[in-house]
Amino acid sequence: MAKAKASEGNIRQKNKAVIFNAAKKEFVTYGFKGASIKRIAERANIARANIHYYFQDKTDLYQQLLSNIIDVWNKDYDTLTVDKAPKQALSAYIRAKVMHAKDDPDSSRIFASELIHGAPVLNDYLNSDFREWLEGQVSVIEAWVEQGLIDKVNPHHLLFLIWSSTQHYADFNVQVVAALNKEAMTDEDFEEVVASLTQIILKGCGIE
């Protein structure tokens, strides 16, 4: 758990966390525009006016929620570094992404919904911090290619391939579950996903 900001009291901190959890479910169910503060309050079991006490407006709540999600990701995904071998680095990256899709699908879905609807809130982020972070990842893959450790692949499209194929199991889970004719994916199913994606993507990059 992240430590509370020095500027925020504990009650405030705790209540905001409760609201974030409720808001996450509401936004993932109805999208940003369709989400209602009334239902968020009901989910959080607090009076509606309290949400306005803690957050300026719906957009402010949504922005802070997205910001939290991105903070968590930035901590978890520093997997691709030049000092690692492509096989280990890519395997670990694929596994981490799939396990995130399993453990916290709602974060992935909220992010996906924001992008699909044109990223009205995240556009600035995409064109600043995100692009900067991405270029670091790209340069690692370029280095691997130059050193002949992997085939000549387009680094951007390889990254998009890994993101999309792993996040798919969070974002499109209803379709996956219907396709597999199951109630829900099991731990074994997710292991099978990791195995399948690792097999195809690594071999597809000429690794091994």
Place this chain on the structure above:
Amino acid sequence: MAKAKASEGNIRQKNKAVIFNAAKKEFVTYGFKGASIKRIAERANIARANIHYYFQDKTDLYQQLLSNIIDVWNKDYDTLTVDKAPKQALSAYIRAKVMHAKDDPDSSRIFASELIHGAPVLNDYLNSDFREWLEGQVSVIEAWVEQGLIDKVNPHHLLFLIWSSTQHYADFNVQVVAALNKEAMTDEDFEEVVASLTQIILKGCGIE
């Protein structure tokens, strides 16, 4: 263009098409819950009440729109058949999917948004027609594996990989464009996507 239903007059048919086009933009911008009939009417340049004349309610309009999208897809994606070689069939499938992402991204986005938000409308479809169609595709890949034409891969996860990696360029286009530091993707960019995905996925399946 699809021929007008016999039961529907030409005026009705034409007006519904105008409404569908307007609704597509509205739903893709705000999601189902966030979309407003008032704005759809403004986009279509008709009186708001006319939408209620042609459609029972917002859900009815949305369902028919989704139904249209799926109809178009069913016509375009009968690419995987047993009589074709895996290399040609998969290459053609990847290309068709990428070009669809390029030419009609909004259809992909509306479908994606519906799934991300739990498929309240499409759940029945996913568990009936979709699953049936999918099993046909799966059996083609299984046949290829049995004949030793491709590596032993999980057919479902291979299909998910192709869907997710190609649809990504429609659904997450804002992120892609930010990553590539461009205003928009060009025809050449999409050709590069086809080449990259074909290279990695085919080799990843042991083709060639």
Place this chain on the structure above:
DNA sequence: GTCTATAGTTAGATAGAC
């Protein structure tokens, strides 16, 4: 088939007592 008027609901946000 079209349009105006309006009923009925739900929404975001704030004021002010506690």
Place this chain on the structure above:
DNA sequence: GTCTATCTAACTATAGAC
């Protein structure tokens, strides 16, 4: 920090004249 009451705006949907 909490809660009730309330204002204002936006929305869906329908009725009924043209």
